Amino acid sequence: MEGEEISKYFLKIIEHEDVSVGIAAIRTLMEIINKTASTTVQGLDENIKDGISIMKRSHYPVAAIDSGCELFVRFITLTRLDTHFEECKRIMLKRGNLYLKHHNRSRNTIVTSASKLIGDGVRILTHSRSRVVLQTLREAAKQKRKFEVYVTISEPDKSGLELCKQLEIDGIPHVAILDSSVGYIMEQIDFVMIGAECVVESGGVVNKIGSYTMAVCAREMNKPFYVLTESFKFSRLFPLGQQDLPLEYKYDNYSNSTDFKKVHPLVDYTPPSFITLLFTDIGILTPSAVSDELIKLYL
Template sequence: MVSGDSKNVQTFRKSLETDPNKSTGLAAIETLYDVLKNTRASTAGEFQDELGNAVKEMLTTDYSSTSIRSATNLFRKFISLAPVDITEKTDFSEILEFYRKRGVTFIERVSRSRSLISKYAKPFFRNNMNILTHSYSKVVLSALHEAHECGIEFHVWVTESQPDASGKRMHEALKSLGIETTLVLDSCVGYLMERMQMVVVGAEGVMETGGIINKIGTLNVSIIAKTLNVPVFVMAESIKFVDEYPLNQEDIPETFKYRSSVIAKNNLASEHPEVDYTPPQYLNLLITDLGILPPAAVGEELIKLYT
C-alpha cells in the first residue's frame, strides 16, 4: 500500500494484495461494503455522498477504472432497491441494516461469478483444440483450469500483449497449472489464426452495445479471427457490464483508456492507450455468470441489472 492513501484506498488495495486472484470489481464492492458497515450517516443523502467519495478515491488508483465504475454502480443500485415499507422508515439505521443485508447478498453472488462462468464455458472446450488468448485474464485462466481439471487436453497460444507483456503472466500461469501453452508475438496473430479453433478473451468492461473494452490489441485479434471464421468468446462477470454506448475508439472515455497516474501527467498525446474497443460484430458469444449471451442481449441485461 502507498503511504498517504485514504482509508478507502487502503482497504481497496489490501483486498487485492491479500488475494491476488480477486477481481478489481469485487475488491471495489468490498470496499463500499466496508463503508456501509462503518457509516455514521443519518440520511440517505449523506450515505450516498460517502459511497460516491469512496468511488472517487478508488478511481485515483491505477487499477481498471472501467471495472471499478461498473461494479460500484451496480452495487449501489442493488443495495438501494428496497420496498416502500423500508424506504419510508424514519429511523435511517433500519434502512442501513437493510442495505447491509443486500450488500452481503450481492457480494456472495459476485463471489460465485467465476465458477459459474467456468461451468458455462466447459462445453465449448474439446480435446486437441488450439485456443488463442490475448493478455492476462483471471476469469479466462479459471475457465481453462477448470476444463483442464476435467480431463480436456488443449493447447493455449498466448500473445505477449505488449506494451506491458501481460501475456507472459498468462503464459506462466498456464504452465504452472500443467496446461500446454506457447507464448507468441502480437504480430504473428494473423499467421497463427488459421490453426485456431477458438479465441477466448476477458474484458475490462462489457459495453451496452455488446462490444467490449479490453487490453489494447483485442480488436486486432478479433478482426483477424472474424476474417478467418474463428469464433471469439468473451468471458466476463456481469459486474463488468457498463452503461456506455461507444461507436468507435474515439468514444471510449479517457478514464477507460489511460490509468489515473497517466492522466495526471496531462500529456496524453504522447501516451499509449491501454485498451481498445471491440465492436459486437467481431464477437460470437459472451460467457457470463448470467449465462451465455449473444452481444445483442447485453443492453437488455443492463436494463434488468439497473432496474
C-alpha cells in the same frame, strides 16, 4: 473511513486475494457503508461516491471499478426505504452481501459453461490475463482434456507472461506469442477466448489493448470470438468507437497529461459485431442480449 484507509483496504484485497478488481471495489464499498460516520442516507451517498473516486485513482483498470460499483450501488439502493437510517443501512448491507454472494458464485457458473467448449486437440488463443479464462482452462485440464493455449505477451505490462507462469504451474501446454503475431497465429487456432474489463450497452466489450485487433483478425479468418465475463461488469456506457471511450478508461492518471496523442491507450473497445458469444453467469448471451439485460436492470 478516510481516503487513505479506503485505498489501502482496496489494494489489500486485490494484492492478497485472487479476486477481480470489480469485486474488490464492491467489497471496499461494503466496508465504507459499514464504517460510515454519517447518519443520513444522503451522507452515505456522498461517502460512496468519494470512495469510488478514490479507488479510480489507483492504477487498476477504471473500467472494471466503474462498472462494478455502478451496478452494486444500483442494486443496494433499488428500494431505498423511508425508515430509520440504521435500518436502511442494515438493509443495504444485507443486499450487498447477497450481491457479493451471488457474484462469488458467478465465476463458477461461467467456468462450467465455458469449459465445455474445450475439447481434445483444441487450440485456443487468449489475450492478456483474465481470471475467468484461467479458471476455465484449469477446469478443462482437470477433466483431462488435451489442448494447447496461445497467449499473447500483451504489452505494455506483459500480463500475458503472468498467465503463462500460472499455466506452467498447472501443466497446461502453452505458447507465449508476440502481440504483433496475432495475425500469424490466427489460422492455426480454433477459437479466441478472452475476458473483459467491462461490457457496454451495445454488447461490445472494453478490454486490454489488443483485443480489438484480435477480434478483427478472428472475424477475417472466421474463428469464433468468445468473451468470458461476469454480469457485474455490465456497464451503461455506449461508445461509438475508440475515440468515444472515456479518457479515464484509456489512460492511467489521465488528468496529469494533456497531449494524449503520444500516450499509449490501455484499453480498446471491441464492437458487438465481432463477438460471437458472451459467457456470463446469467447465461450464454449474444451481444444484443446484453442491452436487454441492462434495460431490465435499470428501467
